[in-house]
Every structure is written in C-alpha cells, then in structure tokens.
Amino acid sequence: MAIEDDKAIKAASDTIVEETELGYQVFNAPDEAVLHQTDTDRIPRYDVTQEMLDESGEDEESWLMFSKNYEAHRYTPCDTITKDNVGELELEYTMEIGANSSMEGSPVIVPGDPPVMYQTNGPSHVKAIDPREGDVLWSYTFPAPEDAVLCCDDNNRGVAVWKDKIYMTTLDSGVQALNRYTGEEEWYASTADHAEGYSATWAPIVWKGMLFTGSAGGEFGVRGFHCAYNAETGEELWRINNCPEEEYVGDSIEQSGGTNWMTATFDPERELLYYNVGNPSPDFNGTVRPGPNKNTCSTLCVDPHSGEVQWAHQESAHDIWDYDSASQRMIIRDLDIDHLDYSGDVVYNGGKTSWTYTMEPETGKLLVRGQPMTQQINMMTMVPHVEEERDYVMMPGLLGGNDWQPPTYCRETGLAYHKTLNTPHEIYWRNEEYRPGEKFWGGIVEVEPDEEVVPDDYNGHISAIVAVDPATGKVEWRDWIDSDRYLWGGTMSTASGLLFAGTQNGDMIAYDAANGERLWEYDLGDKAVSGDPVSWYDPGTEKQYVAIQVGGSGFVGRGPRGDQLAVFSLSA
Amino acid sequence: MPVFSYVTDAMVQSNVPQPTAERQRELASTLGVGGPTTGERLTVDRLREEIDADPDDSFVSMGEAIRNDLSGRLDADLLAAALPEIVAQVGRVPEVREAGIPGGKTGPEALYRGLVEPAWRVYHHLEDVGFFESVEANLPAFTPEHIAGTARELVRAEPLSTTLEECGFDERERMVLMMNVANNDTRLSRWTPTREIPEGVEFEVEYVPPLQQRAMGGALLWVQALDEHLWRKEILITDAILDDVRWDTKAMLGGLYLMALAAHDIAAGADGSLTDAQLTAALTAGTAVTIVNQEELMQDAFWITEEKRKPSEASGREEELPWQ
Numbered sequence: 001m002a003i004e005d006d007k008a009i010k011a012a013s014d015t016i017v018e019e020t021e022l023g024y025q026v027f028n029a030p031d032e033a034v035l036h037q038t039d040t041d042r043i044p045r046y047d048v049t050q051e052m053l054d055e056s057g058e059d060e061e062s063w064l065m066f067s068k069n070y071e072a073h074r075y076t077p078c079d080t081i082t083k084d085n086v087g088e089l090e091l092e093y094t095m096e097i098g099a100n101s102s103m104e105g106s107p108v109i110v111p112g113d114p115p116v117m118y119q120t121n122g123p124s125h126v127k128a129i130d131p132r133e134g135d136v137l138w139s140y141t142f143p144a145p146e147d148a149v150l151c152c153d154d155n156n157r158g159v160a161v162w163k164d165k166i167y168m169t170t171l172d173s174g175v176q177a178l179n180r181y182t183g184e185e186e187w188y189a190s191t192a193d194h195a196e197g198y199s200a201t202w203a204p205i206v207w208k209g210m211l212f213t214g215s216a217g218g219e220f221g222v223r224g225f226h227c228a229y230n231a232e233t234g235e236e237l238w239r240i241n242n243c244p245e246e247e248y249v250g251d252s253i254e255q256s257g258g259t260n261w262m263t264a265t266f267d268p269e270r271e272l273l274y275y276n277v278g279n280p281s282p283d284f285n286g287t288v289r290p291g292p293n294k295n296t297c298s299t300l301c302v303d304p305h306s307g308e309v310q311w312a313h314q315e316s317a318h319d320i321w322d323y324d325s326a327s328q329r330m331i332i333r334d335l336d337i338d339h340l341d342y343s344g345d346v347v348y349n350g351g352k353t354s355w356t357y358t359m360e361p362e363t364g365k366l367l368v369r370g371q372p373m374t375q376q377i378n379m380m381t382m383v384p385h386v387e388e389e390r391d392y393v394m395m396p397g398l399l400g401g402n403d404w405q406p407p408t409y410c411r412e413t414g415l416a417y418h419k420t421l422n423t424p425h426e427i428y429w430r431n432e433e434y435r436p437g438e439k440f441w442g443g444i445v446e447v448e449p450d451e452e453v454v455p456d457d458y459n460g461h462i463s464a465i466v467a468v469d470p471a472t473g474k475v476e477w478r479d480w481i482d483s484d485r486y487l488w489g490g491t492m493s494t495a496s497g498l499l500f501a502g503t504q505n506g507d508m509i510a511y512d513a514a515n516g517e518r519l520w521e522y523d524l525g526d527k528a529v530s531g532d533p534v535s536w537y538d539p540g541t542e543k544q545y546v547a548i549q550v551g552g553s554g555f556v557g558r559g560p561r562g563d564q565l566a567v568f569s570l571s572a
Numbered sequence: 573m574p575v576f577s578y579v580t581d582a583m584v585q586s587n588v589p590q591p592t593a594e595r596q597r598e599l600a601s602t603l604g605v606g607g608p609t610t611g612e613r614l615t616v617d618r619l620r621e622e623i624d625a626d627p628d629d630s631f632v633s634m635g636e637a638i639r640n641d642l643s644g645r646l647d648a649d650l651l652a653a654a655l656p657e658i659v660a661q662v663g664r665v666p667e668v669r670e671a672g673i674p675g676g677k678t679g680p681e682a683l684y685r686g687l688v689e690p691a692w693r694v695y696h697h698l699e700d701v702g703f704f705e706s707v708e709a710n711l712p713a714f715t716p717e718h719i720a721g722t723a724r725e726l727v728r729a730e731p732l733s734t735t736l737e738e739c740g741f742d743e744r745e746r747m748v749l750m751m752n753v754a755n756n757d758t759r760l761s762r763w764t765p766t767r768e769i770p771e772g773v774e775f776e777v778e779y780v781p782p783l784q785q786r787a788m789g790g791a792l793l794w795v796q797a798l799d800e801h802l803w804r805k806e807i808l809i810t811d812a813i814l815d816d817v818r819w820d821t822k823a824m825l826g827g828l829y830l831m832a833l834a835a836h837d838i839a840a841g842a843d844g845s846l847t848d849a850q851l852t853a854a855l856t857a858g859t860a861v862t863i864v865n866q867e868e869l870m871q872d873a874f875w876i877t878e879e880k881r882k883p884s885e886a887s888g889r890e891e892e893l894p895w896q
Contacts, residue, residue, distance in 0.1 A: 221775050247797075249789030250699070250781030281775065287763045288780045290790025290866065292797045292874065311679075313804060317797070317874040339885040363678050366805050371887045372878060380875035382867075385762055431764075431773040472886035 080544035103551030122154030158203030187234030214260030224259030257281030278324030311364035350402030370473030397425030410493035463487035486557030490532030502529025527562030635848030657690035680803030725853030816872035827861030
C-alpha cells in the first residue's frame with residue numbers, strides 16, 4: 001500500500017512543524033487521533049513480559065527499550081556481523097516514513113515471526129512495521145495541539161513496550177498507551193499543562209508495571225519533575241519535583257527549570273532509577289536564581305517505588321551556559337578502577353561540559369572525571385551582560401559536548417562511545433522582552449559567531465565520535481567529523497567489537513570499536529542521519545539487521561529534513 | 573578574573589587575600605582620596621583621615637525610612653542571640669579549613685553547614701517579617717554613586733569597622749571587604765532590584781525575590797552546599813580550592829553579619845548603636861559582600877576547569893590530548 005493511502009501517515013505528513021518566535025509549533029495536526037490499520041493480524045499475539053525486559057540486554061533477537069537494556073548500553077550480543085564480514089553488510093531496504101519531521105528515535109524490536117518494529121518520529125507519530133518486508137501494519141498519529149511550544153523541534157525518540165501495550169510520550173506533555181497489536185488507544189495521561197510550556201519527546205521506560213517519564217520545557221520557565229504511572233491503568237503513582245524547594249531562595253523555585261527530557265536508566269539489582277536533569281531557568285541570567293540551583297544539570301538517583309531522591313551529582317552548579325546534563329545515564333557492572341582500587345558497578349555519563357563522569361551508584365560520589373572529549377575554551381567563566389564590551393565565545397557551546405545523543409557501552413572493549421559537538425557559541429545575557437509562551441534564553445545566542453571572535457585555538461572540527469574508558473576517563477580514540485551541520489543521533493555497539501553510528505553528512509559507519517578504524521561506510525544520501533542505530537537477529541531470515549532513521553533534527557545545524565528508515569542486513 | 577592576589581609569605585599564617593596596588597588605587601579613586609604611595613598599604617584609618625566626616629544626607633533618610641518601615645516587626649532577642657553565634661562561626665573558619673573535605677562513607681559529614689546555621693535562623697526570621705521587601709523598597713540599585721557612598725560610610729563608621737574587627741576580620745581583611753563593595757560597581761549593577769527588572773521580561777518577576785534576599789539566601793545556599801560538593805567531588809579538590817573556600821566563606825559570613833547587625837539595630841529601636849547612615853551602609857555593604865563572594869566561591873570552588881582540578885592519577889590533564 002502506498003503511504004499516501006495511510007490516513008495516519010498522511011495526518012503526520014500534513015502536519016507542519018514551524019519555527020516561530022515562540023519556539024517550534026505544530027500546525028495542521030489532526031483534531032483527533034488518527035489510526036490506520038493495515039495488517040494487524042501479522043503481529044504475533046503474546047505479552048512482552050518483565051522477564052523479557054530484564055533479559056533484553058542478553059537477547060540478540062530483540063531491542064525492547066530505548067537503549068536496549070535497563071542499563072542503557074545500546075549494545076547487542078548478536079555477532080553475525082563481524083569485523084571481518086562487515087564489508088558485506090548490505091542495504092536491505094529503505095522505507096519512506098511519511099513525515100518530514102525530526103528523526104531522532106530508536107525503533108523498538110519485539111521478537112517473533114515476524115518480529116515487529118515500533119518506530120516513532122515527530123510529531124507524536126508511531127507505526128508498527130514488519131521489519132522483514134518494511135510493511136506498515138498499523139500507524140497512529142496523536143493530535144498535537146497548536147499551542148504546544150517546543151524549544152528544539154517536534155522530536156519523538158521512541159516507545160516503551162510491556163505486555164500487550166506500547167507507550168509513547170506526546171508533544172502536549174502526555175503519555176499515550178496503545179494496544180501494540182492494533183494501535184488502538186488504551187489510556188492517556190497528561191503529565192503537565194502544555195500551555196505552561198511543558199512538552200514530552202523522549203522514550204519512557206517500564207519496570208514491573210511502572211512507567212517512568214519526565215518533563216521538558218526548561219526554556220519556558222517551568223518546574224521540572226519526574227513521575228511514575230501504573231502502566232496498566234495510567235494511574236499516577238508518584239511525582240517528584242527535581243529541584244528541592246529548600247535549595248532555592250524564596251519563590252525562585254517556581255520557575256526553577258531542571259526538567260528531565262531524556263530517558264531514565266534503571267538498575268534492577270539495586271532497584272534505583274537514574275536520570276538526567278536539565279538547565280535552570282532562565283538560562284543565562286543567574287542573578288534572579290542565586291545559589292547552586294540544585295539539582296539542575298545533574299544526575300538524579302531516586303527510589304522507583306516512591307520517587308524519594310537518593311542523591312544528585314551536579315555537573316554545572318548555577319549553570320549559565322545551558323550545560324544541562326542531557327544524555328542517558330549508563331550502569332556499568334563490575335568495573336575495575338585500578339588507580340582507585342575500586343571494583344564494582346558505576347553510573348556513567350557524558351555531559352554537555354564535554355567531560356565524562358563515573359560515579360559510585362549508591363552515593364553518587366564522583367570516582368572519575370574524564371578527559372575533555374572535545375575542546376574547552378573560555379569554559380565556565382562569567383557570561384557578559386550585553387552592555388559589557390567583552391566578546392564571549394565559549395567551548396563547548398550550549399549544545400555540548402555530549403548533548404542528548406545516547407552513547408553505547410561495548411562490553412568487548414570496555415569503552416563508551418559518544419557523539420559530541422565541538423562548536424564555539426557566543427552568548428550574552430540580558431533581560432529580554434517577553435511574550436507569553438515564548439522560548440527564552442535571557443540573552444543572546446550566536447551559534448555562528450563572527451570569525452574574528454572565534455578563539456584562535458579552535459581546531460575547526462565541528463564534531464567528533466569519541467571513545468572513552470570509564471575506568472580511567474581517558475579518551476582512547478576520536479574521529480573528528482567535519483561538516484556544516486551538527487552531529488546528532490546515538491551510537492550502538494556489538495558483541496563482535498563493532499561500533500555503528502550515522503553522521504550528519506548522510507553516512508552510516510561501522511568502526512572497529514577498539515581503535516576507531518572505519519571498516520564500512522554507506523552513503524545514505526544528502527540527509528543527516530540523526531537517529532540511533534538498533535540491531536537484532538531474526539531467526540526466520542537468519543540475518544542480523546541494523547536499522548536507523550534518516551533525517552534532520554534539532555533547532556540548529558540539522559540539515560535538510562528527511563523521512564527514511566534504512567535497514568541493513570547480513571546473512572548468518 | 574581573580575580580584576586579589578594571594579601572599580604566600582611564611583609570615584602569613586594562611587592564604588590571606590592581598591589587595592593589589594591597582595585595587596587599592598581603585599578604592600582610593602572611588603573614595604576621592606589619594607592613592608597609596610610606593611610601598612604603602614592603604615588602611616581604614618588612613619582613609620578615614622582623608623574623607624569628609626559628615627554623613628551623606630540620602631543615606632540618613634534611607635536608613636530612617638527603613639527603621640520606620642520595620643519598626644516593631646523584628647525579634648530583637650532572636651537577632652541578639654544570633655549575632656555572637658555568627659561571630660563564633662567566623663572563628664571556626666580556620667578549623668573548618670583545617671578539616672578540608674568533609675568525611676563520611678555514604679555522604680558528607682556536616683562541616684561547612686554548621687558555619688551558617690545561626691545566619692539561617694536570621695534569614696528565615698527576616699523573610700517571615702518582610703524585611704527584604706522593605707529594605708529593597710527603600711534602597712536604590714547598585715549605582716556607582718550609591719556604592720561610593722556606601723564605601724565612604726563604611727570608612728566613616730567606626731562602629732562597623734570595630735564590629736568587623738571583633739568579628740574576626742583583621743585590618744587586611746577589612747580592606748578586602750571594603751574593596752568588594754567599592755570596586756565592583758559594574759558587577760554589582762547586574763544584580764538588579766526586583767522592582768527595576770524591566771516590565772515583561774522573559775521570566776515571571778513575581779517569582780524573583782528581593783535583591784537583598786537573593787544576596788543573603790544565595791550566600792547561605794552556597795556555603796551550605798560545600799559539604800556535599802567537596803565530598804562528592806573530592807577527586808578534583810586541591811588545597812588552593814580549599815584556601816579560596818576559606819576566604820570566600822569567611823567574607824560571606826562577614827556580609828551576613830552586617831545584615832544581621834543592621835536588622836538587630838532596627839529591632840533594638842532607641843537602644844540601637846548605628847546611625848541611620850551607618851544602617852544604610854551596613855545593609856548595602858552586607859548585600860554587596862554576600863553577592864561578590866558568592867560569585868567568587870562559585871568560580872573558585874564549583875566551576876572546576878581542567879586547569880584548576882587536582883590532576884587525575886589515571887588520565888592527566890587536558891594538554892596531553894591531541895586536539896589536532
């Protein structure tokens with residue numbers, strides 16, 4: 001069936017996403033949800049159990065959550081594709097998604113005969129796909145309201161799956177549960193009022209019937225939170241504000257920011273939830289929000305049963321550069337840190353600061369702060385007011401370092417792999433004129449500063465893929481990637497020691513994860529590859545597949561929009 | 573940019589901030605007096621000899637207005653009890669520096685938090701009675717004129733200087749506090765009184781506390797955060813950072829003391845010891861010192877760049893990286 005005949009895809013395609021003075025807004029979205037069922041009988045009927053989710057990291061036939069396992073490794077144990085045969089990896093097909101929208105997501109793969117892929121993209125659109133054939137089995141478009149304002153694009157980064165349901169966050173700061181066999185609506189929960197600036201774009205996670213989801217809108221003066229829902233009914237179980245009232249002066253807490261706009265990480269052994277917390281509000285004028293602004297720009301560890309905060313590790317106290325700590329955390333088991341005589345689990349992440357952080361999982365004590373992954377120039381100094389005659393170009397810029405791009409941890413190499421930016425940004429702060437709902441920085445941001453003010457030490461490389469040893473913090477290798485666009489999307493690694501990543505130049509690359517040698521490259525065209533690679537083995541076809549979404553994303557340097565899903569394969 | 577250099581002379585027991593000659597000249601210029609001659613170090617006494625002894629009328633009227641506005645609202649007993657406790661905490665700063673980084677296996681022991689306990693009690697009381705709103709309503713923004721006037725009044729006001737001395741600030745440290753007020757007009761001017769934040773800015777002004785509350789509350793939060801920060805980031809912390817923490821914390825306690833002293837003077841009514849002009853100066857100087865030194869603490873101890881961190885045993889520093 002041509003995608004033009006799919007009502008839900010057409011509804012998504014007809015939806016226009018425009019950058020307005022308020023940020024990003026969606027126009028011409030359907031007034032009501034649109035579901036189009038094509039061949040729902042092809043979807044095998046069985047529950048995705050908790051046991052399957054627990055074992056997801058060890059299962060080569062599935063990719064059951066945003067980063068494959070609760071520990072967020074983005075690592076497949078499948079080893080059909082190896083360093084020796086990756087040169088034979090071929091494009092199985094490309095598939096037109098039908099929405100010229102942000103393409104930042106990770107598809108989820110439920111194993112079966114056939115497997116079923118659940119693929120999302122902006123604006124709040126999801127499909128069930130037979131990934132063997134590239135056939136759409138059902139598709140669904142959520143009615144995104146026009147008055148929802150988005151800081152950075154209309155992203156949707158994926159779904160959670162549990163039993164007979166999938167769960168997608170929605171641009172109006174909601175969670176929509178759908179029957180995974182039919183696409184029919186099960187329940188909807190609004191986590192906050194989108195009219196106040198809240199939105200939702202990440203993939204939630206589910207553990208033992210509890211769904212965990214966060215908050216976005218840090219550029220709109222909201223107060224960030226995280227909350228848990230009963231995944232069966234949609235009943236809210238608990239909710240916490242990420243920023244504690246007692247750590248703020250007076251009413252400044254009311255617009256604290258500190259949202260949680262990426263997927264949480266879960267430690268099933270300790271039963272602890274770890275997630276990122278974003279920037280304080282307003283972004284650059286710190287004088288109206290004195291103090292360290294806890295727990296903004298932090299890793300937050302909470303009890304999944306109650307939401308009680310266990311600890312917070314702050315990366316940028318009283319942040320004035322938008323160094324929100326965005327990327328998903330990882331849990332790395334049994335790490336030996338020789339210089340500290342430490343052996344045990346750690347929590348690990350890369351920051352917009354361009355540092356990596358290795359933390360003790362029960363206290364949040366910093367064990368290792370890694371070497372800078374990219375350049376740091378004029379870093380962590382006071383931002384000038386517009387009236388000051390001082391140029392201020394900083395690196396990392398306000399998009400990092402490692403922004404939201406989800407990294408992978410490869411068990412074979414013991415290294416983590418980060419997509420990073422190396423872009424100078426010029427900023428000033430001021431009290432800006434405000435219009436309701438408008439995106440605000442509290443200052444001026446020049447993402448392309450004049451050449452004469454760019455620091456002489458800037459090496460001119462806009463981005464890099466960087467391998468880091470979490471035990472030492474050493475940058476083991478780095479592949480600079482030059483372009484006039486920004487590098488978005490995630491990485492993925494395999495049991496055979498391969499690293500997969502797309503680039504903003506339209507390439508899909510397989511590296512030797514040990515040393516950064518490019519072993520295979522595929523030119524997917526002129527669109528940026530901003531999605532996150534996933535992989536699975538299908539015993540029915542006896543092939544290992546690698547899939548990635550192709551198309552731009554973000555509010556800057558994203559390149560032309562695209563709407564492709566590329567699926568590669570190699571026979572066993 | 574560091575405001576002060578530090579002497580490392582063995583004669584000096586710890587890293588005492590040293591006003592540079594440039595900063596002394598800047599202060600002298602602000603006060604309208606002669607700068608230091610070669611080898612001379614400015615003192616409060618020397619400055620007092622040179623400036624006009626008569627108080628600024630506007631400072632008198634501002635102080636009077638604040639007294640009238642807050643009359644009968646402040647708890648004199650609470651404030652009287654807190655003042656010596658704050659002084660005692662200033663006296664504890666050296667032992668806290670000696671301890672350095674809080675111990676603790678699963679979390680930090682209370683070390684720095686204790687330094688601000690008495691000041692927190694003052695803060696909460698002042699917040700409850702609307703002190704900050706009143707002070708902000710009656711004081712101007714940090715204009716160069718107001719800052720210069722405050723500096724002159726601090727020099728004139730022997731009671732303030734004596735009090736700070738009794739509080740544990742030696743001559744050099746009192747000069748540094750003075751410079752924190754007098755030499756930072758541009759920096760302080762960025763801290764706008766809430767009522768002067770332009771109409772319709774990008775955030776909700778109703779959620780912005782009064783300027784003096786932001787100054788005092790911010791200082792308290794920064795000191796309170798030190799236990800966890802230093803414990804959690806122990807691998808990054810150097811002795812130089814801890815020395816900076818020592819002075820920045822002590823200076824903030826001095827600023828907090830001035831705020832508490834002023835509040836107590838208002839509460840004491842006729843029994844108060846400060847003139848109206850001195851009251852205005854104490855409030856302004858207390859606000860300025862807490863602002864400047866919380867920003868200093870933030871830069872000295874919380875924004876730990878590669879250059880500033882304790883080198884990692886495993887990975888070394890940035891300059892070892894092949895940037896090209």
